[in-house]
Amino acid sequence: MSNNSLRKKTWSEICVEKDVGILLKNIDLIHEQSAVELPSKKEVKLRMKNLRLHSSGVFSNVYRGTLLSPGPRKEIALKKTWPDFEGDSQVNTELNILLGLSCRWHKNIIRVLYTFRSITPDNKIFLLYPSFLNYICETMIFEYLPKTMSNIVKQIGGKYPDYIDIKLYSWQLFNGLSFLSNNHICHRDIKPQNLLIEPISGVLKIADFGSAKFMRRMTKSTSYQVTRYYRPPELLLKATYYSPQVDVWSGGCVLGEITKGSILFPGKNAKDQFKLVMDALGSPDETDLMDMKAAISIAGARIAPRGLRSILPYASEEIINILQRILVYSPEKRLCGKVFLSDPFFQELFVPNKRRTNGTFVSNIITLDDLQKLPYVFLISNFAKKLIAAIFC
Template identity: 50%
Template sequence: MELGKTVKFQICESFVFDFMPDTLGSLIESSALDLVDMKIYTWQLFNGLQYLSQLQIMHRDVKPVNVLVDHAQGLLKIGDFGSAKVIRPGMTSTPYQVTRFYRPPELLLGSENYNWTVDVWSAGCVVGEMVKGNVLFPGRDTKHQLKLIRRALGSPTDADMKAMNIPRPADSIPERTAGSGLAALLPSARPEVVFFISKILVYKPKARLCGKEILRDPFFDSLFRDESKVKAKLSSIIMRTKLDFSCDDESKESRSRESVVNVQKASKSASKERRLSTDSTGTGEVKKRIRKKSRERMTMAKTAKKGKSVGFSFKSI
């Protein structure tokens, strides 16, 4: 049998992702964010980082331009995993990671033993940037970056240096200062906002507010109160029938299931607090109500396209 002709097939494998029209960076630059936006995006950002930490993955380049946003829906996703790394026991990593403005102090000081808590610091800087409107610590180089951090937080103590796994003693750091506090960098921010960020931007990696604790922080309570008449895009987050990230690290089976954010109502006799949990069972009244609200929103959108006037009232579930 003779070979008549040879045909070369070129196969191009591509990753296809959801289209996200904006980045957090572009929204910050255009001053398009209010306090509600900031809280919505902050919650989602830390929810995503919580999911990555469950998988022992550190992103190592969290910054506004790597945080993708669909502002019309109020939806946020973390992108650009080019610097990401899976954490292994006893593993060391190069400290020259993370864009300088968002690089945590342990990396600036040369630590090679770090984990996903570096992303928590970066995310805290991103939150500060959403509030301030520009970079929180705009260092010109590594030395200047450290100087700006020390100016706000004060110099790290020996205990801080040990917690950050720094290979040199704290007395090698010049210009020991007490720090002016984050409020000096955020003069127009509300005290609750400054206090929230101050719980994230701390020297000791394990002391940084993150995980389930940050998702349940009182800072987000206003988003889930019945009396809170926030914009419709908040409902698109709360009522989504599919959420990419689970915030419950005790239910690891839910990673392979469809996760639904359930805003549970406490008893009227209790303190009427709201806490976030994940309904991984796929049953229950909450999921039915989410589907019902989603259908209502779809009907509203279709009707609006026909030119009819539609009224919509958001109520927390």
């Protein structure tokens, strides 16, 4: 018998399992719940039905359901989280970050509609864990998007990439990352599974802020963050002082993945992950290591770069070019923000009446308001003037 089968389950694991069991017994019922509406912070009564499990993790369950009232009937997602407490208290960072953003809503960040608290799915749990009597389950209700980027990677990438969708989704991803960085938020787990998609319209929203952190100044943080395939080199080298630029590297890995149709750097472990990065980019030099604030040194002979083309054989030259400016060792030199969003790489999106493969207009996603936020130099170009006149006038 393994050690895992003998170990006592945590508070979170028991709550996650119990909650699913209770829901299955009441799946046909209409659920009524008092909640706080955001951003107004008004107390409202929710009526929901058809709640069923969508996904589950160690600390949380995500359910899909239908909101009957208030407002028009619509599909929603509920995320219920039971923190695994150590000590007297633990703050739900994800909730705090999303509450803070609720008054500054951004179209490429998942939106919290309502939130409420409950004690536990089953009072019997307290017989096993009486010390947790005062601890609560946090529930957030979000708008529902049916897919994640991981669901569509193989559809838009590979030998015959859909460059319009690749550009449209990557523009939205980096638009959301720019907003987070400007608000001193580091997501720390950007990956296809955390990018929600509405494939018909082409909308993308960044979700799952369970690993996110406010970073108003360079404070010490754990290096064991970000799913391995998307982990930037500074974290692979155990840096504990880093910035939201870690998300930019992850975003570049996502862009590479949706172009390739599979994971860009599929390392078997952290050491192998860094080796794959060096195979493509070459060994970092002393300046790179200083910029990354690396906590460990690199042994062995220097590796010459094979180039990104070696792992992206079917990618266009413009994809290779922009990835070469994102996937660089020095965090502050990574292409991002408005400079990225106004790069000529995206000009194809701004062609008047440009349509996606499914026939929908790109201008339904990237609007005049988005264009006006780009650097002034971009907006006064003749190309941009004609574009705005053709699409929006």
